[in-house]
Amino acid sequence: MDIANRYKKVRKLTESICAPLQTEDYVVQPVIDVSPPKWHIGHTTWFFETFILKPYFMGYQEYNADYNFVFNSYYESVGNRVIRTDRGNLSRPTVAEIYRYREYVDEAIAKFLCAEPSPEVKELLILGLNHEEQHQELLYTDIKYILGHNPLFPAYNKNYTSPKSEVVEPGDFIKMPEGIYEIGFKGEGFCFDNELNRHKVYLNAFEISPNLVTNQEYLTFINSGGYHDFRHWHAEGWDWVKTNKVEAPLYWHVIDDEWYNYTYHGLGPIKPDEPVCHISYYEAYAYASYKGMRLPTEFEWEAASSKFKWGKSWEWTESAYLPYPGFAKAPGAIGEYNGKFMVNQKVLRGASEVTSPGHSRGTYRNFFAPYLQWQFTGVRLAK
Missing domain, CATH: 3.90.1580.10 (paralog of FGE (formylglycine-generating enzyme))
Structure with a gap:
């Protein structure tokens, strides 16, 4: 699979993980270790904008300069950031605005990949996709914590099927x-x-x-x-x-x-x-x-x-x-x-x-x- 199609596939999976959520679910941060789903959506987008588009796509116009402060996670080299405990206090940007940001960056990446990227940039893109796959797992676990600590215990998805069934069979060490x-x-x-x-x-x-x-x-x-x-x-x-x-x-x-x-x-x-x-x-x-x-x-x-x-x-x-x-x-x-x-x-x-x-x-x-x-x-x- 070429890098452009792999990019689309990975980004689409992130959105499908969030598809069962209601808007209110995107904003909750019950504990410091759990990030609101909308922050994950924004942060993974920020990664591609910061490390690919801004340094390598000539003429790229940054979506919103304030997002570097909002969606930087722990990169001291990239500047100041919202402290982790405050991610759940970000009522703005809204979920809808973050998805517009995501669409804007995805469109720019698609144009950027019309030409073959250099080996250096391709390596960064692959790192970015693996980084997003890490956040896909974090999305699943953070969503579970958010809903699992709601006193109503709402289901995330009643049709969810584990892709990894494991039948324990007796066996010697x-x-x-x-x-x-x-x-x-x-x-x-x-x-x-x-x-x-x-x-x-x-x-x-x-x-x-x-x-x-x-x-x-x-x-x-x-x-x-x-x-x-x-x-x-x-x-x-x-x-x-x-x-x-x-x-x-x-x-x-x-x-x-x-x-x-x-x-x-x-x-x-x-x-x-x-x-x-x-x-x-x-x-x-x-x-x-x-x-x-x-x-x-x-x-x-x-x-x-x-x-x-x-x-x-x-x-x-x-x-x-x-x-x-x-x-x-x-x-x-x-x-x-x-x-x-x-x-x-x-x-x-x-x-x-x-x-x-x-x-x-x-x-x-x-x-x-x-x-x-x-x-x-x-x-x-x-x-």
Whole structure:
């Protein structure tokens, strides 16, 4: 697929994700980690205007100079911005105006791509499309948080079907021999800079589960008092549990002594055989401790990933988010994309049911703070 058609396809998918929303849904920001959907629509558009059209499309007229302040996310090199906590206070620009902005930029990109872009610009365009695919997943998760914290528990889309069904089948732990393994991206095509450079790691022999932990398995942890037994928790995780009065994964609720959870269909009974989802690293670690096991490192996960199915939920690992050997940040704003976040984060591997098509690979390194639950995050055990 040529770059112009790929651009159209990616941009169209973002809009289709938002299609079930009402106008009011676009504006809500319940917590700092969740951005209003209209901000995602504007920010992904701003990326192409800022990094492609303004520097490379001669004669391009900026849509609105104030949008650089409104839709910049964290790029210090590009200037000042609305602080993250205030994104939900932006009643203006309106949703309709942001869609007009999106249409304006898309029309300009279409004209720009009438000529073959240089390799440098094409590389930026591909980065921009992968960036938008990241925001498509964030849109799904942020929308779920917005609607899942509405006291009416409205459905996002009652016809929603998960593209990643996972039937848990009994199976023995996969045994991996000790040895030297190559880790990191290899080959043609796109990868993020944090997947480089490919390098060798030595791993002791280990075993890893072929399946993710299920809701039923996690319920045994809850019912055994797991959230009230400090022995399973890191000190920081135990403080988090007590301070926030955490008793279960995000979106789980007890109604008439039965467990329910919120999904895109609305509130319904928990399905015991589905993989547990929306748990923090703290919870994943505590569950592994309760089972007398541990989480895999990201290197163990990658070394074994061809031997099990993955992609239903992001999987917490025991690895801190750190640079690979030889990692170097690119100059300018693009260099702010990953490297500046390599502190106080845990690596997650795999993908989730809301990861965009074509955006999954075994070397992908996702990362989040250990207390976060709002992403589609689960747990695979190792020993």
